[in-house]
């Protein structure tokens with residue numbers, strides 16, 4: 001698994017509970033390029049592996065910037081990063097990967113950010129500015145104190161709208177009202193916590209699917225689960241290896257591949273990061289991820305969480 005060994009060269013407060021980390025090559029080299037919307041996996045002391053969107057300008061190869069919200073009630077990764085990582089430390093990170101790319105050439109880009117979900121949009125905004133693209137950001141947070149990047153966004157003028165709900169979504173942005181009409185040529189991008197994602201998804205249900213782009217940090221509340229009591233086993237056929245393996249109801253495809261000595265790179269293993277994307281050639285997958293678009297689903301599966309409707313799923317492995 002390829003990892004970059006990066007130096008933490010600066011840490012600053014971006015808002016209440018949010019820290020900005022700057023990562024550079026220890027000997028000053030250029031970092032692998034990335035496109036707006038990309039994220040990196042970060043290995044955090046304590047054995048955590050977390051995905052963070054790059055919020056820096058994609059044209060700047062001298063550093064990566066990530067902004068991290070300290071979530072005391074989360075899984076522990078962000079707390080460990082806040083509490084244990086200091087300037088001068090090294091962090092192992094993956095090369096950038098993009099599951100949330102900009103629709104190049106669209107007439108208009110409408111960005112909806114919920115809290116820390118603004119991070120991938122910071123890189124998008126840099127690119128839109130550079131290209132002179134038509135965009136608008138609606139940035140939803142609890143309060144000004146919890147709103148990161150206010151200085152960086154200060155000159156957006158009429159292209160940014162802040163919505164502070166003080167913890168009550170009814171006081172915040174009228175998402176359904178904003179999205180009631182789809183103007184041809186407009187592309188929608190959204191990212192934020194689970195209730196925000198659910199609200200935008202519902203409000204944009206009538207938009208053309210190819211004009212709607214999103215990135216989940218965590219699976220939605222009441223989302224799909226990779227394994228359920230109703231799941232049955234199936235078989236995977238690996239065409240490159242001329243091998244067929246059984247996937248029992250209580251094991252994932254990745255589990256079965258590992259036991260067979262076949263390593264597939266994974267990161268989140270919950271269907272949100274896109275690392276384990278694998279081509280399938282026949283069979284009917286049951287997609288349980290939050291990354292693939294309807295078009296992607298005709299060609300790809302996320303093998304950390306996909307199941308199969310058919311008896312056999314043929315994988316290009």
Ligand code: FES
Nearest residue numbers: 267269274276304
């Ligand atoms: Fe993240 Fe499969 S490992 S989607």
